[in-house]
Amino acid sequence: MPAVVITFSNCTGGSAKTSTAAAVSIEFAKTTGKRILVVDIDPQRDLSKYFGFDQPEALEGQSNVVDVIKGNAPAKAAIVKPVIDNEYRGVDLLLGADHEGAALEQWIASSSLPAMYMIKALRPIINDYDVILIDGPGSMGIVGQGAAMAATYVVAVAVPLMKEVRGVTELEKHLIRLNDDVRSEINLPPLEVDGIVFARSPVRVPRQSPNAVRTGGTHYHDIIEATTEAYPDKxxxxxIRTSITVPDAYSAEMPINVFEPDDKASQDYRDLAATMIERGFTAPKTRSLAA
Structure with missing residues (x-):
């Protein structure tokens, strides 16, 4: 059976997509026993750094995601088994690269069916894994569009600030355009924002919940409440609560749930992964192509 593909996305950088992709992938592997692959397509290649590869494009003889996209290497040649803190965490990595986003965008744009580039790249390995998580770039240019096109589920990741939440709205607009301009033409089911993750949040649950405690600034809560009202089912x-340990983990280039498993953000990521599993994000969609 083909892998379920989850693309973590937003139309702005700094939204905690990479931290979320890294932590959730490890929790999926730990709790489900499924075969997990993470794909690093962000030009900052922070996901590769989290998994132990500081400059993946500098590794002699090692292929990376750009090689795969350009057809210079098969996907399997760019996949490694990363060791984090002296241990393999059950997650394979399709290595990223410093691809100077604009140059790769131009190359993809000049290829045939540019929006399909990630689908083409993953096709040879789609049956080798149960779940593939893509760390998309912080924009919806051609690279970001292709990462979304390959998705079974699109998950928007944002911090509760105005710019990042606007990025979720912009992401929706881009998905609608992809549906109208590309997917409807080739009989693929429409894309949508299937879930929204709030990271670096002052609270663990929305204020409407009986377990919520109002802490932090009013601005944060107003944005969270407005988003809760706009996307009640998403x-x-x-x-994911803010934590002084998160920047330490980032500096150490390690997923937070490996760097400090007992941190409150690590606990939140464990529970987020459980929520995603419970809500079916690791299972194929059942809707028909006409849905």
């Missing part, structure tokens, strides 16, 4: 709980 929010994935818990929100």
């Amino acid at each position: 929010l994935l709980l818990p929100f």
